Amino acid sequence: MKSLIERVSTKYNLQEVVQQRDNLVFAYVDKELAIDMVTYMRDYEGYAHFTLMSCVDWIEDGKFQLLYLLNNPETKTEFGIKVAIDRDNAVMQSAHHLWEQIWTYQRELKEAFGIDFPGSPRVDEDFVVEGWDDMPHMRRDFDTNKYAEETYFMREGRKSYDPATYMREKLYPKQPVTAKKNKDEQ
Amino acid sequence: MNELLKKAEANASTKEEKSFVRPEDEEREVIAPDGSIIKVNPIYDYFSGEKPSVEKPNKGVVEKFLNWARAESIWVLGFGTGCGSIEIPPLMTPRFDAFRFGVQMRPTPRQSNAFIISGYLSVKTLKRVIRSYEQMPSPKYVIALGSCTINGGMYYDSYSTINRLDKYMPVDVYIAGCMPRPEALLAGFVKLKEIIKSGKGEGANLYAENFDEYKANQKKVIKDWNMPDYNW
Numbered sequence: 052m053k054s055l056i057e058r059v060s061t062k063y064n065l066q067e068v069v070q071q072r073d074n075l076v077f078a079y080v081d082k083e084l085a086i087d088m089v090t091y092m093r094d095y096e097g098y099a100h101f102t103l104m105s106c107v108d109w110i111e112d113g114k115f116q117l118l119y120l121l122n123n124p125e126t127k128t129e130f131g132i133k134v135a136i137d138r139d140n141a142v143m144q145s146a147h148h149l150w151e152q153i154w155t156y157q158r159e160l161k162e163a164f165g166i167d168f169p170g171s172p173r174v175d176e177d178f179v180v181e182g183w184d185d186m187p188h189m190r191r192d193f194d195t196n197k198y199a200e201e202t203y204f205m206r207e208g209r210k211s212y213d214p215a216t217y218m219r220e221k222l223y224p225k226q227p228v229t230a231k232k233n234k235d236e237q
Numbered sequence: 238m239n240e241l242l243k244k245a246e247a248n249a250s251t252k253e254e255k256s257f258v259r260p261e262d263e264e265r266e267v268i269a270p271d272g273s274i275i276k277v278n279p280i281y282d283y284f285s286g287e288k289p290s291v292e293k294p295n296k297g298v299v300e301k302f303l304n305w306a307r308a309e310s311i312w313v314l315g316f317g318t319g320c321g322s323i324e325i326p327p328l329m330t331p332r333f334d335a336f337r338f339g340v341q342m343r344p345t346p347r348q349s350n351a352f353i354i355s356g357y358l359s360v361k362t363l364k365r366v367i368r369s370y371e372q373m374p375s376p377k378y379v380i381a382l383g384s385c386t387i388n389g390g391m392y393y394d395s396y397s398t399i400n401r402l403d404k405y406m407p408v409d410v411y412i413a414g415c416m417p418r419p420e421a422l423l424a425g426f427v428k429l430k431e432i433i434k435s436g437k438g439e440g441a442n443l444y445a446e447n448f449d450e451y452k453a454n455q456k457k458v459i460k461d462w463n464m465p466d467y468n469w
Contacts, residue, residue: 180397181361182257182461188396196394202458203400206388 163189257461314349319356357385375441
């Protein structure tokens, strides 16, 4: 695994390489080199099995982080290739030519995060939610509670409690709550 | 981001013009084998263009007898909508044995008169549920299983699941819990029988009376409406 990391990191300028286990590595690659690297890993390093593709919304950094998780069936190791793409201009090169199932992932990401993959088959079609006309629903600035209140009919009388105080009052009703609060403040 | 917002606004303004009808369902002209031209409108050719009508209950003993008979044969549509559908298969085992209540599962809506909404109901499933519910012959009954059908349950703030089922179709029995066990479902069947026997199981008539209101609520959430207004 170490020799592989050394070999690849000089070739593709890997950043933030993290070896989580003996058989699991994550690394950031530049957006332009990402699909090249996925192809290289598949064709030359034996990472022929595509496990999954996912996305994380780092709204504070203004980035989407894409993850291509590849598996080597012979050495039983996994390599996660991370790519940071701009949040305002979310376009990524499509990788559906490498493994056919990738276009399903890309279609899902297009719907959930609004990341475009030009050239990917059926990428503009509805995937899970039908007839969606708001902003992509998995973006973190989408207020799902507000949307639900506006769209669906809330039933009145719904209450929510702070679990800690509720359980304390229920289990120890004689003990005043304020005493505990003072302790916290000290 | 601003571009996306603008796109959403533009979509909202042109929503009425946008058609979600699938290409195979579009109104068109077809050339028959003998050369004549036939106009085809698949959505309305196969379905009733009329609204459902109210069927008045019979008088006196006749209705009582009918209600007794209806209560003893509850045929449930085998349609699992959410996580609660896993509670239905055990009902048909010797341990819970729903057959002794006159309950059995049927594969199609045309053969059944009870609908169990089992758990959370996403908008996508609601569309199929409405389609199935409207195809069931009346009198028909709806059992809402689980907290999600009452007030949204743990999915109350989800963008894709509805909160109150009774806004979209009339509900006869609610079974609270997350998830209710099969025993609770059996208790629900007993309750439903009581309701039917006392002549209060008028869900189908309620749906026909308030058809426009229910339809407006349904169309508010189902944005890609590409089916007939009444799927009978």
